[in-house]
Structures are given as C-alpha cells and as structure tokens.
Amino acid sequence: MNSYEWLETILFFVVLLALVKPLGAFMAKVYQGERTFLSPVLVPCENLVYRLCGVKRDEEMGWQRYAWAMVLFNLVLFAALFAMLMLQHLLPLNPQKVPAFGWQLALNTAISFVTNTNWQAYSGETAASYFTQMVGLAVHNFVSAATGMAVVIALIRGFARRRTSLLGNFWVDMTRGTLYILLPISVVGALFLVSQGVIQNFGDYKTVPLVQAVTYDKPKLDAKGNALKDAKGNPVTESVTAKEVTIPMGPVASQEVIKELGTNGGGFFNANSAHPFENPTPLSHYFEILLILLIPGALTYTFGVMVGNTRQGWALLGVMLFIALLSFGVLQGVEASGNPLLAKLGVQGANLEGKELRFSLPGTNLFEVATTGTSCGAVTAMHDSLTPLGGMIPLSLILLGEVVFGGVGSGLYTMLAFAVIAVFVSGLMIGRTPEYLGKKIEVREMWMSMVTILAAGVVVLITSGIAMITPAAVSSMSNPGAHGLSQVLYAFASMANNNGSAFAGLNANVDFFNLLGSLAMTVGRYLPAVAVLAMAGSLAGKKYVPPSLGTLPTDKAPFAIWLTLVILIVGALTFFPALALGPIVEHLTMLGGN
Amino acid sequence: MKEIRPAIMMLVLFTVICGGIYPAVVTGIANAFFPKQAKGSMVADAGNRQVGSSLIGQPFSDNKYFWGRPSATTDFGYNPMASGGSNSGPTNPDFIKAVADRVKALRDTGVTGGIPADLVEASASGLDPHITPESAALQIPRVAKARSLDPAALGRMVAEHTEGRQLGFLGEPRVNVLALNLALDALK
Numbered sequence: 001m002n003s004y005e006w007l008e009t010i011l012f013f014v015v016l017l018a019l020v021k022p023l024g025a026f027m028a029k030v031y032q033g034e035r036t037f038l039s040p041v042l043v044p045c046e047n048l049v050y051r052l053c054g055v056k057r058d059e060e061m062g063w064q065r066y067a068w069a070m071v072l073f074n075l076v077l078f079a080a081l082f083a084m085l086m087l088q089h090l091l092p093l094n095p096q097k098v099p100a101f102g103w104q105l106a107l108n109t110a111i112s113f114v115t116n117t118n119w120q121a122y123s124g125e126t127a128a129s130y131f132t133q134m135v136g137l138a139v140h141n142f143v144s145a146a147t148g149m150a151v152v153i154a155l156i157r158g159f160a161r162r163r164t165s166l167l168g169n170f171w172v173d174m175t176r177g178t179l180y181i182l183l184p185i186s187v188v189g190a191l192f193l194v195s196q197g198v199i200q201n202f203g204d205y206k207t208v209p210l211v212q213a214v215t216y217d218k219p220k221l222d223a224k225g226n227a228l229k230d231a232k233g234n235p236v237t238e239s240v241t242a243k244e245v246t247i248p249m250g251p252v253a254s255q256e257v258i259k260e261l262g263t264n265g266g267g268f269f270n271a272n273s274a275h276p277f278e279n280p281t282p283l284s285h286y287f288e289i290l291l292i293l294l295i296p297g298a299l300t301y302t303f304g305v306m307v308g309n310t311r312q313g314w315a316l317l318g319v320m321l322f323i324a325l326l327s328f329g330v331l332q333g334v335e336a337s338g339n340p341l342l343a344k345l346g347v348q349g350a351n352l353e354g355k356e357l358r359f360s361l362p363g364t365n366l367f368e369v370a371t372t373g374t375s376c377g378a379v380t381a382m383h384d385s386l387t388p389l390g391g392m393i394p395l396s397l398i399l400l401g402e403v404v405f406g407g408v409g410s411g412l413y414t415m416l417a418f419a420v421i422a423v424f425v426s427g428l429m430i431g432r433t434p435e436y437l438g439k440k441i442e443v444r445e446m447w448m449s450m451v452t453i454l455a456a457g458v459v460v461l462i463t464s465g466i467a468m469i470t471p472a473a474v475s476s477m478s479n480p481g482a483h484g485l486s487q488v489l490y491a492f493a494s495m496a497n498n499n500g501s502a503f504a505g506l507n508a509n510v511d512f513f514n515l516l517g518s519l520a521m522t523v524g525r526y527l528p529a530v531a532v533l534a535m536a537g538s539l540a541g542k543k544y545v546p547p548s549l550g551t552l553p554t555d556k557a558p559f560a561i562w563l564t565l566v567i568l569i570v571g572a573l574t575f576f577p578a579l580a581l582g583p584i585v586e587h588l589t590m591l592g593g594n
Numbered sequence: 595m596k597e598i599r600p601a602i603m604m605l606v607l608f609t610v611i612c613g614g615i616y617p618a619v620v621t622g623i624a625n626a627f628f629p630k631q632a633k634g635s636m637v638a639d640a641g642n643r644q645v646g647s648s649l650i651g652q653p654f655s656d657n658k659y660f661w662g663r664p665s666a667t668t669d670f671g672y673n674p675m676a677s678g679g680s681n682s683g684p685t686n687p688d689f690i691k692a693v694a695d696r697v698k699a700l701r702d703t704g705v706t707g708g709i710p711a712d713l714v715e716a717s718a719s720g721l722d723p724h725i726t727p728e729s730a731a732l733q734i735p736r737v738a739k740a741r742s743l744d745p746a747a748l749g750r751m752v753a754e755h756t757e758g759r760q761l762g763f764l765g766e767p768r769v770n771v772l773a774l775n776l777a778l779d780a781l782k
Binding site for chain 2: 049052053054068069072073075080138143171178179186187190191194197198208247249251258269277281282283285341346347351354355356358360381382387388478479480481486503586
C-alpha cells in the first residue's frame, strides 16, 4: 500500500468511529421514545401513522406477541411484493415495457427482499420496472432493515429490564426506526450521491450513437426465442453491427443509499455498486462503505447506553473491528500480489479482473469486507474473480454469521448470542456462574443462542450438499473444478445468512436455486429472529444479579479476546472441511501452475 | 388477529412514504441542484450531438483510438444494457487463454515489456470508463502512427485527460478513454 492508500484507509476508520457515539446515542433516544432534534417535524407524522394503523403507542408486547407481529407483517410484505412482481407488466412506471416475473423467480425475489437478503437472480436493467424498483424493492429495503433493528432492540430491552414480560411495541419500533433513523439519513445521503454522479430520474432509457461502431456475432433465435443450433449442435450466429447503445436510467440514488444503509445490497443494475451510475467516484465509494457500517457500528453504542454501561458496547465493537481489520489485511495482501498464472504471461500488478479502476485496491477490498461482514451483499468487485484465498475472505465473513459489524440489527443480535455462548463456556472453564449484563444464563438462553448461531450454518451445509448431488445445480457452475464448489457454497452461504452477494458466474435463475434458496433465506432469517425474541422474553423476566467477585467482567479486553476466539472457533469447526475442498484446493492448484 | 390492521396499514403507509414521497422529494431536489449528474452526466461531441455519458465507457478497437479495458458484457463489450463482469475464476483455463489472447493482440501492435493488468483484465461493471496512465502511455505510439501525430504532443493530450486523485488522496489517477478519444476526433 502506498501512502495515499494508507491515508484513505486510516481516515475512513477515523470517520466511522467518530460517528459511532453520536449516532448510537441518537438511536438510543429514538428507541426509548425520547425527544430528538427531529421530533418537531416527525412527531405529527408518527402520530398520524399510529392513528391510521390503530396502534396504541404505550401498549407494550410480550415476546410472543412481538414475534407474531413481526412474522405477520413480513407475511403481508411478502404477499404484496410477490403480487407486484407477478403483475409488473400491468403496473405503471414501466417505460421499457418489462414483462412480469415467472413465479419461481418472483417467489425467490420477494423472499429475498423481505428477508433483507437481496439475492438477485434477475438483472435490474432488463427485468425490473421503475415501479418495481421504487415502490416495491426500495420500500422493502427500508422495512426489512427496520425489522432487524426492532428485533435487536427488543433483545437489548430483555437484558436491560427486570422482572417484566414486556419488550416494547413492534409497530412503534418499526415506525420510529424508519422515520427517525433510516429516512433522514437516506434523504441526505441520496443527494450527496447525486452530487457525485449517481443518477436520479424517471426518464426513458437513452439511446446514443457509438463513437466507433462494433460488429459482433449474435446468436440466431427461432420464432419462439430459443437459440438455433446447427447439425453439430453449435449455436448458429449472424454478424451484427451495433451503431448505437441504450443507456439505462432510473431513480437510482434514492435506492442506492438505503440499499447500503439498511445492509440490503440489491443493486439497481446488474453490476451493483460496481456500476458507474451507482458508484461513480472514489468519494461516493467510501461514502457507500460508511453507509454500510454506520448503523451496525453505532448500534453497539446504542446497546451500551440502553444496558447502562457503554463499555459493554465498545467491547463488542472492538471484536468487530479486530476481525474486520484482520480480514481486510489478508484480502489486501493476496489481491495485491496478483494472479501468478497471468504473471507468467507478462501481466503486471494486482488482480484487477472484476474490479473497477476508479477505486483504489484497498478501497475495493474494504468494500468487500464491509459488505460480507454485514449482511449487505452489495459489491464493487466480482467476488467470483477474486484470487482463491481472496474469495475465501468474503465467504468466511458470511459463514461466521455476519457479526463483523453485521447486518442492521441482525448483526448485533447474532453477536450477542455469541457473547452468551462465550460467557457460558468461560463459566464452565473457570467455575464461575455464567452471567451476562447481570442476567443469569440458563438452559433457555443457551438453546436460543445455539439456534441463532447454528441455524444458518446447518442450512448452508445441507443445501450445498444437496446441490452437489443434483445435476441441475452442478450444470449451473460457470467455472470448473474446486472453484465450482466455491460458487455453490457461496450461493447458499449468502442466501442462508441473508447476505445476497454471489460468486455471480453461477447461473442462479434455475428452479433449483430459486426454490431451495427461498427456503434457505426464510429459515436463515426467521428462525434466529424468533429465537432471539424468545431469549429476550426469558431474559426480561429475570431479576438483576449485581456483579460480585465471581462475575466475569464482560466489558474488558480479556473477554473481547475470548469472544473473538469463540466466534472464530465455531466458524472453523463448522466450515473448515467445506472451505478446504473449495478455495484452499484451488489456491494450491494455482500455486502449482495448473 | 389484532395485529392484522397495523400490518396492512403499515405496508400501505410505508409504501407511500418510502416508495412515493421519499424518491419524489429526492428526485425534485436532485434535479434542481445537480441536473447534469441526475440525468446521467451525458457528454456531447464537437457537433454538440449527445454521444454518451462520461461515466460509461464505450468499446474501441480501431488503431486510431485509445482502447479501454476488456469488457465481459453480453453481445458486445461495454453494452450498457448488460452490465457485469466475466465472473471467471482465477484458475479457469478459458480465462487464462482469453488474457493470453489480449496480451498477444497488444504485442502485435509493438508493445514490449510488462503489460499493466487493467488493459487485459475485464472490469466488474463491464462499463469502466477508465484506464491507468501507464496503459494509456503504452498505446501512444500506436495511436500517434495511425493519426500521423507527434507522439510527444499526443502524450501531452493524455496528460491533460488524466484525472488525479479525488480531493488529492482518494482513489487512483486515471484516464477517461471516451473523453480522450472524443478530443482526438475533435482535433481535425
């Protein structure tokens, strides 16, 4: 890394850490129902929402009711989005006359956006209308993010409250999270992105002449639109000259900002944040990374405020930061050293296949760490084309359960489940009573934490195993050998952990991936979320145990180190065999020169 | 079943607020303050005809133009309706062969020595408008010959079209290929 690259990287983390406290404190106020500087404008809107919805803001819910409201709301959201995708051709704002989604793809896409996954088996430019993008997909970016935040806030209340069954009101948490946190940051962020060159309009796609016309071979199609083949089975092509191209347009900035802020990740365009209209400059690039990490980072402070000891939050943030920097270091090292197979041909420099030139290499790598350490899944580099060990970094960050900053809400609740496990295991080892934040950790908390942590992992291993013996899945791989296994493993890791990024060469728009993936996304989202709420309910009912000599301090460095080890060990035990067969074998093959 | 009403009403309200009012407000303000960027940063040629966007690259293969990075978009390179990368794995034999072919094509134009990776490895979007200053420098002799220009004068033009780091330290110095080629065509 040269001095400019060090400077931009260090400055980025300084800005991020400087924002943790103010935003974290603000979010604590929002969720505790206190007045904020936005209250004069937003209180009337908020009250109007409650009136129209028939919500009594002071009526709190027990964990079952909170969970039921969350699940029911998500069912309604799913049904509405599924219907919108199936009826896309009949709806307005469709200047390109895009047809409807098929039901398998609509099912996968609707579940994908409702679960904050944003796995995209469709291509935005050609398959989605402005209406779908803006009124459908972008709305779910807000709502699924607010849902994740509501669940973690309920868990934090479980830790903070004593001898009660009440965890807050789901509808109030949803409304305040959206109106006070997500929307204001989005408006300001979207305008900043436009100033950098992200487009924001409702115009028709623009057709422009090419400076130099291109001639290419186009596959010939029969009357039904299937590719024609000659007697030998090779596709029949004809030579075509393109003198002009069509440049897609759309309300991109408004969607770009919430896609990152809500760690959703679904791109307006197929190339996602690598597309110049989504991410035009180095500054927009770092701004987008900041948006991804902003809320997950600040939530640790919110947590600290709400449990009455901000050092508890800083300890968790330290763990996140450590794993993030470690991952970034490895990724930067292997990508900067380039591809040895190409060096033999005389190619110099870092591995630039699937990367954009306007972002520096560390900037690109930081984005990929941020997007997979959280549940975002937006990309500025094609993960499929990373070096084998480089590609293992995003994959591993997803497999660890996305706790390195983590998805909005979901990252922190998974991290808290890890903390519960860490407290319990250390309690067994040193003979102290397992307590966390003054609450005794008992059988129910352990069960729910294990479910939260292992649900996605179990789904990943089983579904990837099924894929390996399914011809339809194997034929979707676009790269041969060990890399093909990595593609499938990444696909299910991404869907089960609600990330949404991909080793995108995989042809994912086939029934196998659409349907099994829908199941993986659903289980990976709701099983942990409901388990977390169950744990919150149980914790809230417990009395407070004041710290004694027998209590392990969880706001100090030794615990942070121990928690880091627990996360890495659980991840390694679960996934090492699969990673050894994919990226590690490919790395050894590459070094061997094959 | 008490929760049914808020579930449905919240969907309606959030759709109106986040899917209607929010993008409309952003579009309005954005087009008032940044009309050029909001509409795609379009550029015109010498005859004031819209010829593309300064953010979106175009395919060039003629000797008289600077070439951009390889593009893996479907049908033809730099197809804006099909953004995306090759998604080739680093050990994929087809990918290694494709890079070898690109290296050979450059060698055939008289390039010797090491080849900068950006000129033979495809971008993520397939629309990357930039190349490194090194990749531009390496093409100067070819373009100068095809256009009968003085290589030193052409080198100065390349330097003029090299964008520095944003704010002095963000990103990499880079050359916008479409802008440079449009400037070349405007010379006559």
